[in-house]
Structure formats: structure tokens, C-alpha cells
Amino acid sequence: MSNIEIHPYEPCYRKEWEQFVRNSDNGTMFQLQAFLDYHNQGKFNFHHFMFRKDNQLVALLPGGFSKQNSKQFWSPVGASYGSFVADDIPFELSLEIVDSFMEYCPKNNIDEVFLIPPPIIYSRNIAQHFEYAMLYRKFDFEYHYISHAIELRHGADFLKHFDKTSRKSLHKILREGKLEIRESKDYATFNEILIENKARHNVKPTHSLEDMIRIAELLPENVRLNLVYYEGKAIAGSWLFFCNNQVVLCFYNMMKFEYEHLRPIYLIMYETVRRGIEEGYRWVDIGVSQDTSADDPMTPSINLINFKERFDSRGILRSTYHFKFR
Numbered sequence: 001m002s003n004i005e006i007h008p009y010e011p012c013y014r015k016e017w018e019q020f021v022r023n024s025d026n027g028t029m030f031q032l033q034a035f036l037d038y039h040n041q042g043k044f045n046f047h048h049f050m051f052r053k054d055n056q057l058v059a060l061l062p063g064g065f066s067k068q069n070s071k072q073f074w075s076p077v078g079a080s081y082g083s084f085v086a087d088d089i090p091f092e093l094s095l096e097i098v099d100s101f102m103e104y105c106p107k108n109n110i111d112e113v114f115l116i117p118p119p120i121i122y123s124r125n126i127a128q129h130f131e132y133a134m135l136y137r138k139f140d141f142e143y144h145y146i147s148h149a150i151e152l153r154h155g156a157d158f159l160k161h162f163d164k165t166s167r168k169s170l171h172k173i174l175r176e177g178k179l180e181i182r183e184s185k186d187y188a189t190f191n192e193i194l195i196e197n198k199a200r201h202n203v204k205p206t207h208s209l210e211d212m213i214r215i216a217e218l219l220p221e222n223v224r225l226n227l228v229y230y231e232g233k234a235i236a237g238s239w240l241f242f243c244n245n246q247v248v249l250c251f252y253n254m255m256k257f258e259y260e261h262l263r264p265i266y267l268i269m270y271e272t273v274r275r276g277i278e279e280g281y282r283w284v285d286i287g288v289s290q291d292t293s294a295d296d297p298m299t300p301s302i303n304l305i306n307f308k309e310r311f312d313s314r315g316i317l318r319s320t321y322h323f324k325f326r
Contacts, residue, residue, distance in 0.1 A: 006100055017060060020060060026117070030081045031076070035215065036062070038218055046077060047064045047073070049061040049063075049101070058097065059084050061083070062077075063076060071112065073105070074113075080249075083117035083321070084115075111325050113322065115320070122244060140323070141321065146289050146290070146300055146315045147288045150312055151312075152282055162312055163312075173263065173267050178230060186234065189227070189237075190225055190239065193256055196257075197254040212225075224242070230262060230264070235256045236268060243285075247281065247283045248275075269286075289301050
């Protein structure tokens with residue numbers, strides 16, 4: 001029997017919640033209440049949990065219940081990453097937290113749990129205590145996705161580690177100076193590029209123009225929009241999330257395809273890595289690389305992966321942990 005106390009999050013705990021996430025070992029902007037606030041009220045059935053031991057807050061679990069099945073708990077809901085948020089704690093305490101939640105669920109009408117933690121690169125101290133604790137308690141996996149990330153370990157010499165095609169293209173772009181990249185708040189123009197780009201793949205963006213503006217207003221220190229200009233016109237852009245002090249996430253890298261020959265995405269990648277190193281980050285996450293047209297959602301997009309690997313990126317797993325009580 002665990003001596004961990006679990007209680008639901010209430011607005012009166014907001015300051016404590018936000019401070020805990022920002023000071024935690026594995027927390028990201030996606031687990032902040034400020035991020036979740038961008039959703040219209042009632043869109044999701046949020047239900048977050050707080051875990052205390054000896055009256056001390058030791059973990060958080062953002063999430064909520066499926067609107068299709070009120071006995072099914074998801075973490076995250078309305079965000080990219082969720083699962084347990086904690087400090088750099090020992091394995092034994094991590095296991096105790098997982099066990100306490102597994103005791104809590106069947107007693108509180110929760111039949112099924114889906115948890116998506118951030119990939120390991122988001123942790124300040126590399127550890128997978130919670131992941132092992134869940135697997136030890138017989139969680140299984142729903143899906144694994146392959147994401148790609150660039151480790152910012154080469155400092156000012158990073159360009160030497162891009163492949164030959166990237167280096168050649170970037171030397172030409174930087175020498176000629178025809179493309180300019182700069183920070184912008186012109187979300188309307190970026191949204192046009194985003195919609196046009198996604199339509200080529202028969203999908204719609206995750207975020208509307210209003211969503212992007214709202215997130216930028218709620219978390220100005222965590223969000224940046226860079227646009228690439230050619231002859232005064234925006235032809236490409238990147239919406240960046242500074243998820244914690246470890247990782248910069250390229251949430252959208254988009255361009256107008258009639259300007260593909262100018263290779264604006266190469267300039268975006270160069271500037272993102274350069275600024276990430278300059279500002280003290282350890283990784284640039286360039287997102288999942290799945291073939292969205294395939295029947296199997298785990299199908300990798302080989303062309304996209306090959307492109308990402310030009311920038312010295314490596315594959316990392318983004319996994320969904322699953323447990324069914326009944």
C-alpha cells in the first residue's frame with residue numbers, strides 16, 4: 001500500500017503547478033497550465049493529478065478523460081507530451097508514484113491509461129525511471145514514433161557536421177545573401193504558408209491562426225516565429241517551441257514550394273541550430289517522421305528522414321505507454 005497521496009488539480013494550485021513544471025527534471029511547456037489555456041473551455045475533459053509524499057509535491061500528471069470513453073485517461077490531452085513530471089528523483093520513488101497511480105485508477109473508475117512522456121532528450125538528467133517502472137508493472141506500448149533531433153555538441157563547428165549537400169547549399173545561401181531570416185510576429189502570413197504546405201499532403205494543420213497567436217500570447221518566452229524572406233516576400237517559416245532549457249522544438253518548418261529551389265529550409269535549419277547553440281540549448285528536436293498517408297501510423301517517411309539526417313540529426317523514440325485494468 002503506497003503512502004503517496006493523489007489528488008486532482010484545482011485552480012488554487014496553479015502557481016505551485018507551474019513552478020514545479022519549470023523546476024522539474026523532465027517538464028516541458030506542454031505540461032504547463034498556461035499552455036493548456038489556449039484551448040477553448042469545454043473542448044477537452046481535463047483532469048490533472050498531483051502526487052504528494054509527506055505533504056511534499058513529488059510529481060504531476062497532466063491529462064484528462066476521453067470524451068468517447070469517460071473511463072479512459074490520456075496524458076497528454078491537447079498537447080504533445082504528458083505523463084509523469086518530477087524532479088531528479090530515485091527509482092524507488094518513481095516506482096512508488098507509478099504504483100500509487102495504479103492503485104488509484106481502478107478505485108476511481110479508470111479502466112485504461114495512455115501516457116506519452118517526452119523523449120529522453122528533454123530530461124535535464126538522463127534517466128528513464130518512470131518508463132522502466134511502467135514496463136515493470138506490465139504497461140505495454142500503443143505506438144512508437146520516430147522523431148529526429150540534433151545534438152548541439154559541436155559548438156561553432158556545427159556546420160562541418162552537416163552533410164555535403166547541406167554545407168554546399170548553405171555556403172551559397174550565406175554568400176549570395178538573397179535570403180534573409182528574421183524573427184516575426186506575422187502569424188497570418190505564416191498561416192497561409194502552413195495551410196498551403198499541409199494541403200499538399202491532404203492534411204490540415206494542428207493549430208489554427210487563432211491558436212498560434214493565443215499560444216504566443218500565453219507563453220511569449222517559449223515561442224518564436226522565424227520567417228525567411230526573398231525579395232521582401234515571406235517564402236518560408238519555422239514555428240519554434242523552447243520547451244524547456246534543454247530542447248528547442250521545430251513544431252512547423254514550412255515553405256512555399258515554388259521557392260523550393262532556393263532551399264529556404266536549409267537556412268531555417270542553420271539559423272535554428274546556430275541560435276540554439278548561442279542560447280545554451282542542448283538539442284534541436286525536428287519532429288516526428290511518419291508517413292501520414294500509410295495505413296500503419298508507425299510507417300516511417302524515408303524521404304523525410306533522409307532529409308533530416310542531412311543536418312546531423314539522429315532518430316529518437318516517442319512512445320505511448322498503455323495499461324488496461326479490466
